[in-house]
Amino acid sequence: MMLWAYLHCYQLTLDTYTPLQQGGSADEPTVVYHENSNSVVQMNAAAKQHGIELGFGLAQTAALCPQAHIIKYDKDVEKQALLSLAHQLYPLASDIVINTEHSLAIRLDNLLQYYGGYDVLWNTLTHEINQQGIHYHYATAWGIEAARVLAKSQINQMLRERTAITKCLAHCKLSYTDLDSKALNALEKVGITSIGQLLTMPVHELGRRFTNDTIRYLTALRGETFPTRTLFRPSSTFKQHTVLPFEVENSQHLLPYMGKLLDTLSHYLRARNLTTSSLCFEIQLREAEQQVMPVSAATPFTCATAWLDLVSLKVERLVLQQPAIALTLLCEDFEPIEKDTNDLFSDRFTHLAQKQLIGRLKAKLGEQSTQLPALGNSHIFEKMTVYQAQGNGQSYGFDAAPTFLLDHPKPLSVASRVCFGPLRLQTGWWEENTQKQDYFIAQTPQGVRLLVFKDTESKWWVQGVYS
Structure with missing residues (x-):
């Protein structure tokens, strides 16, 4: 069965501006205002806490939260952001369809031979999207039309079986379809109020009451036909x-x-x-x-x-x-790229392979079991490496830091000679955790270099190992 994933990026303008704002924070109430409709179309959690809701006018929004940051909605900005996302995903998935100014669809079934399974494929794609800081609702189905309805219904599941997709579609509202108001009124007159009823209605019955365009959409929604789509291709410039x-x-x-x-x-x-x-x-x-x-x-x-x-x-x-x-x-x-050009490969061991590896680890071990090491904001050796997101604060890097740092210092049991030091670190007094330590770099007879220190009892301890 053909399988498409649909991503409904419901606050694309907000996600585009937020990572670039200077001096702001996630706690600052921010809304996206649509001038033509005089309504709020996107907002962050801080704005929602002030009582602002989607559809509010500018005056009502200002009355509830005078300090709210207003961003003007621009269709071209969202289209550009979506094109940028498509460029980021294209090396990972070739069949991408940009459906509207804030949604795109990705075909998954033809990628299984490269990724080995849907879990690895999905984790690879979502890892790239999440790195861009984009919020989205998603769903999968046999076609773009059905996946779009499920995504707008905020199913947020990767469904693979036809029976499971049909069951979820049956509970979705008709308003989530692309049917116009005239077609919706006609369906309501004959007693059809849910997509479940629509999916079981015979084609010849539909042909008596609706136009050809409506019939084509309904058959695509049911997975009986698959309209031709224009696939995204990166620009030459x-x-x-x-x-x-x-x-x-x-x-x-x-x-x-x-x-x-x-x-x-x-x-x-x-x-x-x-x-x-x-x-x-x-x-x-x-x-x-x-x-x-x-x-x-x-x-x-x-x-x-x-x-x-x-x-x-x-x-x-x-x-x-x-x-x-x-x-x-x-x-x-x-x-x-020329043969003597190392710029492209200087810090890269294939971009795709890295993302596939992360996807496999998440699929095998779970989302909470994979962590990325990073520099911590501390002078203390034990805190120089962290495994959790630290926000946008400054991190501290030190050339003398060892390649491998021990969780706990171990006694130095090998005869070694000091080849560098002492290096004194005295820090932590502002946290009532004052540390004063003299560090040395020692070398064993086998040529292994160690980060060592001597305690108050003149005992030597190993803190880390250099490679």
Whole structure:
């Protein structure tokens, strides 16, 4: 059976702005306002706690929460964000359909030979989506139409059996379908109020009461026909646009947003084994012509960090003629990877293999059993490595930190010689956990280097091992 996954990204505008906001927090009430309908179409949890609901007008929202941050809804911004997500997923899944400005569908059944199972495939895809910070409702079914109804009903299950999909569809509301009001009224007149009744209605009965377009949709919903879809294909050139959440007057404040665009460009280049030596930023201003900032490199780059260093130098001399309201990154000149170019593979052991491995681990061990090590925000060796998300705070890295750190210090039992030290760390007094320790790097007769320290009783202990 053909199996499609449908992702309904219900707050795409909010997810696009939130990771880039400076000085804000998740506790700040934020809503997305649609001017044409004078209604709130998206909001975060903090806004909901103030009593704001979807559909509220601007005056009602301001009355309930005067400090609410208002983001203007822009269909083009959501479309661009969805295209960016499709570019991120394309190396993992080839058959992607962008259905509306805030939803996309992915075919799963033809990918089993590459992933070995639906669990691994689904964990690989959702890991990539979750890294983008996008909230979504999802569902799977035999076709896009049925999966769309289930996703809008917030089923949030990966169903594989036809009987299970049919059972879930039967409980969904007719309002979640793509039928127009005229067709819904006609169904109500003949006593059909649920999708379950609609799925059991004979085709010849449907043909007497509805137009051909309605019949085509209903047969697709039932999985009897499969309409031809236009599959997403990446563009031959790179163009990424982002709207700034506030007007930027200081050019230095553009760097976080430029860095986000460069990360997307880096992913685009790596997926295609390409590099580039030139790119261009277009800065849209409030009441003036856009400013163009071309950036060129002496050698082709792929890494976003290398490009950001060059961009930072250009931004230091950049004077904005007017406050900036949006940014666009363009890249049209690409170069293939040469044999002596190590930039593409310098910190990569195949992007796809990494994501497949994470997907397999999550499928085998569970979501809570997989952790990613990261630098902790501490000078103490025992706290330099953490295995939980630490937010956006600064982390502390130290060149003398060992490759492998022991959970608990062990007595030094091998005759060794000190080859570096002492290195004193005295910290933790603000936490009533004062630590004062002199560390050394010692080498065993076998050439193994150890991080050691001596306690107050002149006993030597091993804290870590260098590779």
